[in-house]
Amino acid sequence: MTSPVRRAAVFAAICTLSLAVPLFGTVVGAALAAVVLLGAFTVTDGPLFDLLAYPGDYEDNRLYGLITFVLAGVALGIIAVSSSMSIAVFVGTVFLIGYGNVAEQIARTRTENEVVVVTVFCLAATSAAVIGHAGTLAIEGAPLESVAPTVVFLAASGTLLAALLRDVLLLYDDPIVMLSVGLLLWLLAELEPAIGPLEIVVALVVTVALGYVSYALDTASIAGMLTGILLGLVTIVLGGYGWFVVLIAFFALGGLSAKFRYDRKEDLGVAEDNDGARGSGNVLGNAAVALVAVLGYAASSASLLAGHVAPVVFLFAFAxxxxxxxxxxxxxxxxxxxxxxxxxTTLEPVEPGTDGGVTWQGELAGLAGAAIVAGISYLLFPEVDATGAAIIVAAGFVGMTVDSLLGATLEGTVLGNQGVNFLATLSGAIVCALLVLSFAVIG
Incomplete structure (x- = not known):
């Protein structure tokens, strides 16, 4: 084995020690973590140091990679034993990171194809997370049959987030990845998604297939593909297929529109980079608010929000x-x-690609885009009548205008493009929700 594979295998073995918490209790688990940390501080050279050290560790002759990795696991364990996070989520998360990394390192010794490497990581990490989560539940005596689909959903969601973060960060940032995945799975578990085996299989197949198609058509990068799959999976499970159709309509038409007269855009200097392929930042900038709306809808439906905000408000915020x-x-x-x-802001002619520059053709196209989302929502959601569809169109147009205003005033100095996209979609969501509440009050 190569050194990275051996190191990853040892880290995975250390991750297995997390099972000590459900097996023997928190005291034993804490003692094992303390022993590993003490060893990491003590070993400063020699074969064991060479086995466990990341390249940056040699500068200070200290196993900081291992130390931070263990500390991240300890922090997650402390959260699990002192809050509503389940021990099963903790163990599943640690297994996901440890064994997913082993599989990825092995894959890298055999191929340079990044899609294959990411796929191997996702399959191994999901399997490891399921084993860790389900194994802990079995140790605790919980029935597995009724929660198996939820366990798979949590494992797949955590794996997608881990793969995404590892793609946009560095491989050595696993402590950050571990904490991020653990907190996400804690949130998703609190929402208590009620799904069956067939639903989770269909959701995974649909989202993965469409994600790969977006990558194959060069409308999304690998990070963009992972982000889209994660958003799609969470949307289907917590919202439903209607919500997913609305979301995928944006990704599909948005991706294809980037290809519209692409050569012409290159000549004008306004074409998207990477042949129009959307990265994770672009996907999140446009869809982060929609994801929060889906989570709000699920939390509201589960009566987890103070004040019991009506779920329909989050539906319109999403739209x-x-x-x-x-x-x-x-x-x-x-x-x-x-x-x-x-x-x-001034209606003065500007160069193509200028932030805040608009054309009447673009305004009409934007209005048509809002109408498409409104039409789909009208067809799929009983809560959206003709008035509701008109509200969605109005909110979309307002949000588009806010985007242009921010582009003309703050983009490039205070805000980046993704920040502008986020604030614009947030404004569209707020306007839509407020209009719905106003009409409900008036009615």
Missing amino acids: GSVATAMSDTLSSEIGSVFETPRLI
């Missing part, structure tokens, strides 16, 4: 944010091929 993202994307991608944009 408003996606309508904004669709409007803004179609407006910029279609409107950018015309050479006479005008700055939205």
